Amino acid sequence: MALTEFDLIHQFFSDMGASDHVLLGVGDDAAIIDTTDGWVLHVSTDTLTEGVHFLPDCAAPDIAYRAVMTAASDLAAMGAAPRAMVLAISLPEPDTTWLEAFCTGLRDASADARLPLVGGDTTRGPLVITVTVMGETPAGQCLLRSGAAPGDRLCVSGTLGDAAAGLSLLQGELVASDPANAAFLTARFLRPTARIGLGESLRMSATAAIDISDGLIADSTHLARKSGVALHIDHRQLPRSTAFCAVVEPSQQLHYLLSGGDDYELLFTLPQSTALPEGCTEIGRVMAGSGVSCDGMPTGKGYDHFGHR
Amino acid sequence: MALTEFDLIHQFFSDMGASDHVLLGVGDDAAIIDTTDGWVLHVSTDTLTEGVHFLPDCAAPDIAYRAVMTAASDLAAMGAAPRAMVLAISLPEPDTTWLEAFCTGLRDASADARLPLVGGDTTRGPLVITVTVMGETPAGQCLLRSGAAPGDRLCVSGTLGDAAAGLSLLQGELVASDPANAAFLTARFLRPTARIGLGESLRMSATAAIDISDGLIADSTHLARKSGVALHIDHRQLPRSTAFCAVVEPSQQLHYLLSGGDDYELLFTLPQSTALPEGCTEIGRVMAGSGVSCDGMPTGKGYDHFGHR
Numbered sequence: 001m002a003l004t005e006f007d008l009i010h011q012f013f014s015d016m017g018a019s020d021h022v023l024l025g026v027g028d029d030a031a032i033i034d035t036t037d038g039w040v041l042h043v044s045t046d047t048l049t050e051g052v053h054f055l056p057d058c059a060a061p062d063i064a065y066r067a068v069m070t071a072a073s074d075l076a077a078m079g080a081a082p083r084a085m086v087l088a089i090s091l092p093e094p095d096t097t098w099l100e101a102f103c104t105g106l107r108d109a110s111a112d113a114r115l116p117l118v119g120g121d122t123t124r125g126p127l128v129i130t131v132t133v134m135g136e137t138p139a140g141q142c143l144l145r146s147g148a149a150p151g152d153r154l155c156v157s158g159t160l161g162d163a164a165a166g167l168s169l170l171q172g173e174l175v176a177s178d179p180a181n182a183a184f185l186t187a188r189f190l191r192p193t194a195r196i197g198l199g200e201s202l203r204m205s206a207t208a209a210i211d212i213s214d215g216l217i218a219d220s221t222h223l224a225r226k227s228g229v230a231l232h233i234d235h236r237q238l239p240r241s242t243a244f245c246a247v248v249e250p251s252q253q254l255h256y257l258l259s260g261g262d263d264y265e266l267l268f269t270l271p272q273s274t275a276l277p278e279g280c281t282e283i284g285r286v287m288a289g290s291g292v293s294c295d296g297m298p299t300g301k302g303y304d305h306f307g308h309r
Numbered sequence: 310m311a312l313t314e315f316d317l318i319h320q321f322f323s324d325m326g327a328s329d330h331v332l333l334g335v336g337d338d339a340a341i342i343d344t345t346d347g348w349v350l351h352v353s354t355d356t357l358t359e360g361v362h363f364l365p366d367c368a369a370p371d372i373a374y375r376a377v378m379t380a381a382s383d384l385a386a387m388g389a390a391p392r393a394m395v396l397a398i399s400l401p402e403p404d405t406t407w408l409e410a411f412c413t414g415l416r417d418a419s420a421d422a423r424l425p426l427v428g429g430d431t432t433r434g435p436l437v438i439t440v441t442v443m444g445e446t447p448a449g450q451c452l453l454r455s456g457a458a459p460g461d462r463l464c465v466s467g468t469l470g471d472a473a474a475g476l477s478l479l480q481g482e483l484v485a486s487d488p489a490n491a492a493f494l495t496a497r498f499l500r501p502t503a504r505i506g507l508g509e510s511l512r513m514s515a516t517a518a519i520d521i522s523d524g525l526i527a528d529s530t531h532l533a534r535k536s537g538v539a540l541h542i543d544h545r546q547l548p549r550s551t552a553f554c555a556v557v558e559p560s561q562q563l564h565y566l567l568s569g570g571d572d573y574e575l576l577f578t579l580p581q582s583t584a585l586p587e588g589c590t591e592i593g594r595v596m597a598g599s600g601v602s603c604d605g606m607p608t609g610k611g612y613d614h615f616g617h618r
Contacts, residue, residue, distance in 0.1 A: 027535075028387070028453055028454050028455075028535070029353060029383040029384075029386035029519060029520060030351040030352055030386075030387045030389065030444070031352050031353070032350065032451060033349065033350040033351075034350075034448075035344040035348070035349065037347065038346065039344070040332060040344065041342040041343075041443070042339040043342060043395055043427060043428060043441075044338060044340070045395040045396070045397045045428055045429065045439075045441060046397070046430050047398075047430045047439070048432075049432050050434075051434075052432055053432070075338075075339060077338035077339075078338050078339045078341075080339065084352065086353070087354070088356040088397075089356075090356055090437055118352060119352055119353055119354055120354065121354050121356045123356045123357075123358050123362070125358035125359075125360075125361055126358075126434065126437065128437045130397040130430070132352075132395055132397075132439075132441040133339075134352065135339070139343075144337055146337075209338075210338060226337070
């Protein structure tokens, strides 16, 4: 059932679809992507819902940017080269001004994540955005959550806790005296960067990888379980941004570092002999066993409430 | 941001993912699909929203079945062999009974459309379902909306108007004296069949194709425009089911046949010399020109209000 007034919307979405891999973009029953002989296809889908995944007063460009990047981050975690995305959006009514703003963020993210938009569906309804991303890796070269082996180095890209601190700033739970620090941290929440290039570069070296969406401990736990290993984290090595250290009280930092989600950095394991990629930090070690510990103490649900906050 | 109680839901979705093409299903950052050397990938996404695409009292299995089939129908219209689907669902709260019912319909559709479910995202929010489907065709062999040439036969699969009549029955606008007719017609609306096998078989013969989701005239108009041709329809040849003829007054039939959507039959064009596939009907002819006419009269917006209803 097409909504005629929504047809107009397609014009907004039809100019981000160019790439060598896109044989046919928006406008037929399906888009056509040129896949690579000897490679395999990676697919992931993510939904953002108003009030759950973004604040009701969130700017339209940031909603779009974040929707694409959270999905693209799953490709990064697989080591996949981005190929294309499709977007499904339901919105209460066709609001040209809002959609134009939404599309500026969508266009930025499409370029930054190298994900041409090849299809979409626009329907009337509550504001819900679903992005499905597709990428490719050479067969047998992808990064899985499984594969970490005892002795491997546990590593993370970028800095941790920034996005959670940014969200706390937006919600008034933290205050930044320096506006530049506030801008940096809120941008880390509103405009996360999927570590696409890093993921691709880790394809041949990392033994396991996951993106940090739910928080370091939560996502480490997924990786440990899938790999059948224990992960030991040394909290002193956790990478912190200057802005983070300026805004978050030292006594609260560990809580943000371990439990703050939404950073979309990559957590990965490297064989002992492999050099650390630029911009990454070794934060611990893979050991035989199970579970995740920090400074020798087991972590679990509610870890941060037991004296570390 | 994971909702812990929603993690349970994944168990419902994790047993429909098997196929030779699925290298990795639900459970990592992305699913992995084995694509075929020399083939190209087709992708389409469709969203169903409560109150817009299905009635609020629609049974959960039917919602799931319809969501998959409407998306799968786009693959059929491209002539694509189905490979996999991902499902994003937002729902107000995790309701095990509803989800179990939803999954029975999902499982049926997954089997019927040959679309293993390889990934999903479940979030809290208003009931919105987005299905993204992927399929493959040999490079250069897909069915597009463009390609119809003057002289081609205009053909349609199955029968028309059934789904619209079924919806009218559900909404009390039509009455069926024979319950078997009511059951047939409402099932045509609630449980449409994507013409996957037919689409695949037309890959080498049809010059253009589209699925009929918005109604014969609306979708014929898309095909005519994309192909740069005129389409002439002979209303006497439009295929009607026995149930349709029994339930819909003769004076109203043309309205349902021309404007009723949701049948998800294929509309396609065949070279004059090509035999009509079984279960299909020739309903007209491709001519030089533009637009769609029925019985020699041009059709346009509101065609059915001008004396044909």
